[in-house]
Amino acid sequence: MTAVIEKRSVPRHRVLKGATIAFDGNGVECTVRNLSSNGAALDVASPIRVPPSFMLVIEADQFIRRCHPVWRSDKRIGVAFD
Template structure:
């Protein structure tokens, strides 16, 4: 088999989830290697994956629109769709960003209160 990838893939062992059917169906999988353009997934039942789906990698806090390029047993090669800079984030990314923003705002308020306490005491 000849190499057709544009970017070299890095070895990985990351838990992931393939989501499709408007996020009503999820399939757990493992990312074995990854690059900017795609990944190798190991799935218990590769046949259950549709031709395109959303791949969530929780450890990296990333989500990709994935296209199946090949299947072999439990192994699935996918490529990631590139999104234009002006595309809006998907629902999972928006919820994740909102959650992270709330945490940052709470931490900011706590730190400001602590600074006020220290400047009043000193």
């Protein structure tokens, strides 16, 4: 078995929360898959529509953070909080 080396400075916790990527009066629905004090991984229908900077809003938790994408895959993006 190969050990996985964690590169994040703060460990993320698995979650499954509905959220909104808010920018310029628009919103794109997403699902938060993991979360830390420094960032998150988000599932989105199309990462192409995600701007270079936006607010992540998790209404159920009254959570709002400005963030920016740091990596992208087919339908998931990793974001860092500003």
